[in-house]
Amino acid sequence: MPQLSDTMQEGILVAWLKTPGDEINRGDVVAQVETDKAIMDVEVFREGFLSGPLVAEDSTVAVGQPLAFIVADRDAVVLEGELKEADQAEDATSPSAQEFRHREAKKRPAPKRARPKVVAHDTQRPLPRPDNKPATPYARKLAAELHVNLNNVKGSGPGGAVVALDVKRAQPLVRPTEISPATPPHVMPEIQVAGRGREMTAMERAVSHTMTASLTMPTFRVTVTAQYSKLKAAAKARGVSFTVALAKACALVMKLHPTMNWAYQPVDRLVERDQVDIGMAVTTEGGGLVVPVLRHCESRTLEELDETWRDLVNRARKRRLAPEEYANPTFMISNMGMFGVTHFDAIPIPGTAAVMAVASPNRAGVPLTITADHRVVNGVEVAQYLADLKNFVESPESWLGGVGDAIPEGNWDYDVIVIGAGPGGEEAARELASQRVKVALVNDAPLPGGECLWRGCIPSKIWRAAADRIRDRHTDPQLGVLHTTDAAIDWQKLQLARKALLEERGNLAFKTDKQLKIEYLVGQAAFVDDHHLSIRSQAYTEVSTSTIENEVSFGCCVIATGADNVMPPIPGLQEAAEAELVWTSDNIWQLKQTPKKLAILGAGAIGVEMAQIFADLGSEVLLVEMASQLLPAMDNELGMALGQLMAQDSRIELLLETQITKLQQLGAELQVDYKTKNGETNSFVCDSLLVAAGKTPHIDGLALEAVGVRVESGAIVVDDQCRSNVPHIFAIGDTVGGFMLAHTAAMQGRVAAGAITRQELRYDQNKDSAVVFTRPQVAFAGLTKAQASAAGMDVIEVKLPLKHEIKAVINHETEGLIKFVVNRETQRLVGVQMLCHHAESLIGEAVLMVQVQMKISEVAAAIHPHPTQTELFGELARRTMQRLMREKNKPLDAQVS
Structure with a gap:
């Protein structure tokens, strides 16, 4: 009796598929066994002939005890006889008892408990041969390891046989690598019951033990009622089942509330998981429940999930699931709505933080009740999760939709409003406009481009290009090029070249937006409610300035408002900034000349680029960084190596693990006081200080609280389709934290536009x-x-x-x-x-x-x-x-x- 599941200790011999005397080849299925999970095939991996005595059908046999025997010669076959329970435990014999294989079988002791750990790729047995085609032994072994259903694989071998390469091409998105052991049943007080009881089946015992273990959880319950008709209709329009659509909604909302996907692990540990694997109960033929697990619900498409679920359900009804297909869910759904149940509580199992019970709908909607493990999540977290899930269920058009776009139905002024015209916002608006979506682009400046065009990527590269011309002259003499090393910079001409290029690019971008029929609205936007924005702008006359406020409606909104510079609380900083002695990446472009001496706070990308640019242009530079290396957010070795190279430049002084403690104005100059990691204090007198201490999302003033958009650590929380917890509101670029880069924002703009127009794009x-x-x-x-x-x-x-x-x-x-x-x-x-x-x-x-x-x-x-x-x-x-x-x-x- 092999161990056919991670928790199996014994099995019931359901049926013999071979009889004594039949020739056995490697990989043949000889019997079927009922485990605590399913009915499974027993394969043999030796060649010979099946011999009695055999265990009788319906017998219960411990793992490791003999079911029958294989003999090398047909003459040694015993055609009759039955293995009794005593024979299995003590005296397993046959007419060829001296045969080596029989002696080895007799020696094997029955295990007293389940193995503590089962690693799938080390212990997988080959899958049975597929129903409709041959398959090589290695292909079947590989299919077991990669969890591939061979019946769905097209073979490319001789005669259409499935070979290993076919299996590799068909492997699913998820490959569980470890099957956790079942929690042993906890000792609970039991009261004897009158009457004559029967033995539980293996599956009944497994359910009993798991439910008993669940009683050790400190649980609580939270219920909401959601209208589900739109979700049902949208799922039908997409050609997927309501069950799969609900599971997908649960997984997407879980990205906003990751603790719902965690689990308690004895003793006093939490398992934090990103992959959402949802278990959902299925009724088997002849009664009983099996819980197949639909894996990677957070990242796979609805169509992929639906196809997988249909296959799982068909095999689950016949109890033909492999162990890894029902092991280790991270969340569970129990749906009894089809039975007219008005309300019920489901029981979470060890290894999950929660289970959701779905009851029958009433006038108010369908009750959704979550029973949760208080060791992992608290009541507020579950309530927030259910509130967001209710939004997703009641507004499926914003993430699942039916036929067409995800824009909610309504008489909106604009189908989509994009707030912010930087690389992300402009890319989102253009993608949407190309799909014939009515788009408005709200910007706080007359021309698009955002920080990248006007205050970041582009102007800094113009300065860098000029600095490169000077730097590259240093190696000219080594190649025989003479008299080129006395280059100098004309600052005013460089600034004119910068301004001309920026104006040209800004006007070109504006013209392109207009050609795409994107409406451009200048002003500051703030949310009024779920589908209305207030846009405030300034009107100027010769004698006065007034504020104009307009309100517009939208179906979906994309927030792309960029980021602000972080200004650390250094004494004297504010006063020095007002005296134009302190600059940031927003305003350093206004410098009237290159500084003779420049201090820079922060050795991230902006700080190190500016340090080298101004050093190449002739400035003496002091670069101060609190961390122990340059570019602290990047690869350590590269940051250290760059620091060593920059330290060789006589015009740059690097101070790592150093803090600026105070700024003092000395007329037209600035004294920068600092303290090193050793506690030593010193000062540097310079013309200017550039503060490059990082960025923070620019979301103040948007009134996000009016629509309930979730913000954590100063950034808007979104999923991998850039969707916030409010399904029709998206956020991209610097507003969501992460990499604050122009191309990142542009990609996220395309992803958000794709989510709105039903394209399966995701940001990774x-x-x-x-x-x-x-x-x-x-x-x-x-x-x-x-x-x-x-x-x-x-x-x-x-x-x-x-x-x-x-x-x-x-x-x-x-x-x-x-x-x-x-x-x-x-x-x-x-x-x-x-x-x-x-x-x-x-x-x-x-x-x-x-x-x-x-x-x-x-x-x-x-x-x-x-x-x-x-x-x-x-x-x-x-x-x-x-x-x-x-x-x-x-x-x-x-x-x-």
Whole structure:
């Protein structure tokens, strides 16, 4: 008797599918056994002939005890005889008792308890042969490991046989890697009951033990009533079941309330989970309930979930589920609405924080009752979760919809209003306009572009371009180019060039928006209620200024209002700013000349870029950072390496782990007092201080409380489709925290527009990228080693310095390195980091590699042109493959060490 599920201790022999004397081949199914979960096939992985004595059908047999025997010769087969309970426990015999296999079977003791841990990929048995086609043994084994239903796989082997490659192509999105052991039944006081009782079946015992264990949970209940007719109609329009649509709604709202997906773990631990796996009860043929688990509800499309659920339900009714298909739900739904039940409480099981009971609808709607584990969540969290779930159920058009867009029905002034005309807001508006959606773009300036165009990415790169012309002259003599090293900057001409380009780009963007029929509204927006905005603007005359306030209605809204600079509470800062001695990235463009001496607070992207720009333009720069490295939010090694290179510049002084304590005005100059990590104090007298201490979302003044949009840590909380807890309101870019980058905001703008117009787009920060325009540049795509490890991946990091790369040697640009982060198990690329010249061009190829998560062998096989720095990718891939091969060939003890 094999252990066919993680909690199985014994099984009932339901039926023999082979008889004594039948020839047995490896992988043949010989019997069916009822476990505590389902009826499952028993496969044999030896060759020979089935021999008696056999366990009788309907017998209960402990795991590890014999069911029958396999003999090597047909002549040794025993055609009759029955294994009794005593035979199993003590004296398992047969006419060929001296045969080795029989002796080994007799020695196996019955286990006294379930195994503490079952790792799926180590203990999976091959799946049975599919019903309608052959399959190779390895394909069936692989299908078990990857949880692939072979009946749904098209075979490419001889005669249509399913081979391993077919299974790999068909593997589902989720692969549970661990099946947690069942919680042992807690000892509870029991009172004897009169009458003659029968033995429980294996499944009845399992339910009894689980429910008894559930009594140890300190639970409470919260109920709301929701109108469900729109959700039912929208699900029908999408061609999916109401059950799946409700599960999807629960998972999406769980992204806003992640604690609902957690679990208590003895003793005094919490399991925090992002993946939402929802268990929902199904009635089996002949009675009883099975709870299949619909996995990855938070990220898979409705159509994918519906297809998977139909397959699970069909097999669950016949009790043909594999253990991993009903193990470890993170949330559960119990629906008894079809039975006319007006209200009921469901019981959460160990390993979940909550279960939701769905009763029959009444005039007020359908009652939704959550029973929750108070060790994991509190009443407020559950109440907020149900309030948001009610919104999702009653307004499905904003996330599920029927045919057409997710814009709620109504006589709106605009289908969608986008607040903010930066890269994110403008991209969202243009995407929506291209889908013939009536869009208004509200902006606090006459022209679009936002911080990136007017105060960030673009103007800083104009200054950087001028600084590069000067910096690049330093290596001219090494290539025989003489008399070019005395370059100087004309600040006024540089500023005129900057202003001209910005005006040109701003007007071009405005013209493009108008051509797309985007209505442009200038003013400050604030929410009045769920579907109305107040827009305040200024009207100017020769003698006065007045405020005009208009109210407009909308179906959906996208918030893209950007971020503000953080101004730390330093004594003297406010007064120095009023005297135009302190600047930020918002106003430094107003400098009338390059400062002779410049202090910079903060060594993030803005701080290090500006430090090098002004040093190249001739300024003496002091760069102060509280952290222990430059670029604290990026890869540690690259930040440290950049710091070492910048420290070699005689015009830049770096002070790490240092705080500015006070500012004092000295006429037209500013004294910056600071304290180092060792407690030493000193001062630096300069012309100006640039504060680059970070950004915070600009959402004050929007009156988000009027619509109930959730804000945490100063940022709007959204899901991976940029949807807030209010289903028809979206937020993108800097307003949601995370990477405050122009291209990130633009992508999120496309995602939000896609969610509104029924496109399955999602933002994945793990595949985002960035470039810091220092010299050499710092860039990344995907995850660092530390981030990948924190996400639970087993990764390898391989790096390659540039000092011997021929193109870098020719250009005298040999500083830096490139790193790959590769998933050891899949050998796919999950991250690329680089510190090198021309990283802004090289990172493009890395972005594509990470986006599709190329296998390292595919990168190695790509043919890169010579001599170019792109050859580094191929070389690094080949080194990574060699490293993985060496690890594979190491002895086990060497790998452990």
